[in-house]
Amino acid sequence: MNDREVPVRYLITGAGSGIGRAVATLAARAAESEGAGQARLALLDRDAGAIEAVAAELRGTGAVCLPLAVDLSDPAAVGKAVEEAVSAFGGLDALVSNAGISSADPLEDLSLETFQRTFDVNTRATFLLARAAFPALRESRGAIVATASISATHPTPPLGMYSASKAALKMMVQQMAVEWGRYGIRANCVSPGPTDTGLTRKSFGDAEDAAAAANRRYREAVSPMRKIARAEDIAEAVLYLAGPRAGHVTGVDLPVDGGLSLTVMPLTGGTPGYRLDEIAQEATS
Numbered sequence: 001m002n003d004r005e006v007p008v009r010y011l012i013t014g015a016g017s018g019i020g021r022a023v024a025t026l027a028a029r030a031a032e033s034e035g036a037g038q039a040r041l042a043l044l045d046r047d048a049g050a051i052e053a054v055a056a057e058l059r060g061t062g063a064v065c066l067p068l069a070v071d072l073s074d075p076a077a078v079g080k081a082v083e084e085a086v087s088a089f090g091g092l093d094a095l096v097s098n099a100g101i102s103s104a105d106p107l108e109d110l111s112l113e114t115f116q117r118t119f120d121v122n123t124r125a126t127f128l129l130a131r132a133a134f135p136a137l138r139e140s141r142g143a144i145v146a147t148a149s150i151s152a153t154h155p156t157p158p159l160g161m162y163s164a165s166k167a168a169l170k171m172m173v174q175q176m177a178v179e180w181g182r183y184g185i186r187a188n189c190v191s192p193g194p195t196d197t198g199l200t201r202k203s204f205g206d207a208e209d210a211a212a213a214a215n216r217r218y219r220e221a222v223s224p225m226r227k228i229a230r231a232e233d234i235a236e237a238v239l240y241l242a243g244p245r246a247g248h249v250t251g252v253d254l255p256v257d258g259g260l261s262l263t264v265m266p267l268t269g270g271t272p273g274y275r276l277d278e279i280a281q282e283a284t285s
Contacts, residue, residue, distance in 0.1 A: 006145065007143065007242055010040050011085045011133065013072060013125070014099030015043035017145060017195030022235035023096050028063040032064030040134060042085035042092075044070045044099070047058040064089075072099055072125035073117055078134060082132035083232030091284035092136040094242040097146040098127040102199070106226070115161050122165035130176060130187075141184030143242045145233070146173050148189040148253060150261045166191075170253050184259040186250040188241040193257025194219050195229040204228065216281040222267065253273030 008031045012025045014020035024041050024073060030038035041063055045051040047071035055065035058209035066088050084261055086092055100122045103114050124145050130137075152166035169189070176187035185225065196205050221227050239255045255261050266274035 005093075005244060008037060009085075009089040009091055009093040009140075010039070010096060011042040011044065011082065011092055011094070011099060011129070012096040012244075013044040013129070014147075016040075016045030016047045016054055016238045018199065019231045019238075020045070020096070020190070022097040022231035023052050023098065024058060026232065026235045026239055027242075028061045030243070030252060032062060040066075040089045042066045042068060042081070042088070042184075044068050044072075044081055046099075062240050072129075073120040075124075075128055078125060078128040079132045081131075081134075082129060086136045091140050092133055093140050093142045095129055095133050095144045096146075096238055096242065097129050098238075099125065099145070100147060100149075100162075100166075102159055104158045105160070106158045107160045109133050110161060111186050116228060118161040119165045120167070122162070123168045123201060126169055127172060134185075137185050138180075138183040142186075142204065143246075144172075144173065144176060144185065145238050145241045146187075146189050147238070148173075148191045148192050149243070150193050150255055150257050152189075152191060152253070154261065166249045167190070174251045174253075181250055182246065186241075188246070188250060189231070189253040190227060190234055190237045190241065191253050191257065191261075192234045193223070193255070193260040194228070195234055197231055199225040214283070218279070221279045221283040222263060223258045223260045224263065229258060 003013040010027050012020050012024050015024045028039040043051050043055055043065055051067040057066050063243060069083045070077050072078055101118060105114055124230055130144055146168045146169055149166045152164040152170045156163045162189055173187045173189050204212050206212040234256050237254055255260060
């Protein structure tokens with residue numbers, strides 16, 4: 001793949017729902033609209049039923065799909081999945097490492113098991129995927145895009161290990177950018193803010209739950225854009241970084257948070273429009 005070609009051979013993790021599903025859907029559309037031919041999508045998720053459903057839907061658009069049920073905490077399974085994708089498609093143009101997990105555990109209560117699994121899925125899996133895909137990406141001069149989080153930059157109690165694992169992921173991707181740039185491989189992150197996905201439904205996505213609805217209104221009130229992101233908003237940023245329009249972009253962490261990460265000083269300084277009493281009033285009106 002050269003700098004002007006639209007990537008068509010993707011490996012996407014967490015593709016059974018949320019951001020991963022949106023990336024797969026938009027990648028299939030992009031290949032068609034750009035006249036690049038059929039998208040070839042290796043779709044990874046731990047939920048076999050969900051990934052089969054996504055594959056069936058996207059095959060209806062003309063995409064060639066390889067659904068793979070994979071536990072990303074299993075190193076052998078990760079390597080095998082990459083091998084299957086490369087064999088099926090004759091290579092890879094883009095690796096989208098999107099799958100992640102979180103747990104709400106104060107550090108003093110955090111178990112070693114939770115600590116380890118969080119890093120295994122959120123950090124180590126991207127390394128294992130990228131290392132296994134390296135020969136194919138070197139051949140195609142392809143791209144790696146990982147889903148980090150604004151929590152990688154801003155500590156987010158009680159998601160201590162989530163924040164730490166995403167911070168480590170961001171640095172690891174930058175390391176890839178520096179070491180592998182000589183081979184034509186670009187490596188970048190997107191960092192979503194609050195986004196509507198299955199994982200966030202209980203927190204702020206369930207309109208029928210009073211606590212979730214109140215939390216949503218508050219989160220919208222503190223965001224400059226006054227809204228929660230859609231999965232498609234994040235997916236569009238992923239496809240930009242994976243594609244030819246970002247052909248000279250590597251090692252970046254692109255916040256896709258509606259400007260939320262810019263509000264620390266306005267909130268703490270009581271800037272008009274960001275005073276807590278005004279936010280509370282907006283959130284309840």
